Amino acid sequence: MQEDWLKRWQEGRIGFHRDTVHPLLERYWPELQVAQGTKVLVPLCGKTLDMRWLKEHQHPVLGIEMSEQAIEQFVAEGNGDVARYRQAGFGVLRQGSIELWCGDFFHFHVEQAAEIGAFYDRAALIALPEATRQRYAFHLAQLIPPGGKGLLISLTRQDEGGPPFHVEADEVQRLFSPNFTVAHFQDGERGPDGFRESCWALQRRGPGDS
Numbered sequence: 001m002q003e004d005w006l007k008r009w010q011e012g013r014i015g016f017h018r019d020t021v022h023p024l025l026e027r028y029w030p031e032l033q034v035a036q037g038t039k040v041l042v043p044l045c046g047k048t049l050d051m052r053w054l055k056e057h058q059h060p061v062l063g064i065e066m067s068e069q070a071i072e073q074f075v076a077e078g079n080g081d082v083a084r085y086r087q088a089g090f091g092v093l094r095q096g097s098i099e100l101w102c103g104d105f106f107h108f109h110v111e112q113a114a115e116i117g118a119f120y121d122r123a124a125l126i127a128l129p130e131a132t133r134q135r136y137a138f139h140l141a142q143l144i145p146p147g148g149k150g151l152l153i154s155l156t157r158q159d160e161g162g163p164p165f166h167v168e169a170d171e172v173q174r175l176f177s178p179n180f181t182v183a184h185f186q187d188g189e190r191g192p193d194g195f196r197e198s199c200w201a202l203q204r205r206g207p208g209d210s
């Protein structure tokens, strides 16, 4: 699976990448009321422009992406000096207040996540096969402090296959509700390809929350 992603980046097969900021991020992030200055975790970030939008809205960003090519393209397409260093086994590139950690999301642990207070998942959960999605939801919960909020943009679809995989509403609830409160914002229009995006607000439960 990991090899497949690296190959996609090598061959430029990145149809998931958008040339504009995601409209559901612009529409719904403000509703989460995440305090300015809160660092946002972006798992499986690719080179999404949504990270620049978050930065412009006063959020430091920590993206995690296994493809070095994606990360190099992101900084090359941006402005500003790039600092490169290694931390906890990851190669890290920092450009302004965006830091991109190159490696496997599942190897990024809570010790490195001290400053993270929120997250943004667009096409991360739905990039993973069903068997890995449970692990993803659990791992994400380990990285987000109690009260931490996040926006999830998932995908539903009529047909089988993937990636991207389709993750229906009941699966989103089942995966995240043990550790997060889960609220549905909106389903998008179904496109000609059969996909429909669905947008969710999540909030990490605290120890005493039911």
Ligand SMILES: C[S@@+](CC[C@H](N)C(=O)[O-])C[C@H]1O[C@@H](n2cnc3c(N)ncnc32)[C@H](O)[C@@H]1O
Pocket: 002, 005, 006, 016, 017, 018, 043, 044, 045, 046, 047, 048, 064, 065, 066, 067, 070, 103, 104, 105, 106, 122, 123, 124, 127
């Ligand atoms: C569908 S793309 C979405 C990228 C980005 N979120 C966006 O909206 O454009 C999924 C990305 O996850 C990366 N990826 C897949 N598995 C990963 C893992 N275990 N750790 C880090 N990155 C991973 C892939 O290389 C790919 O760039």
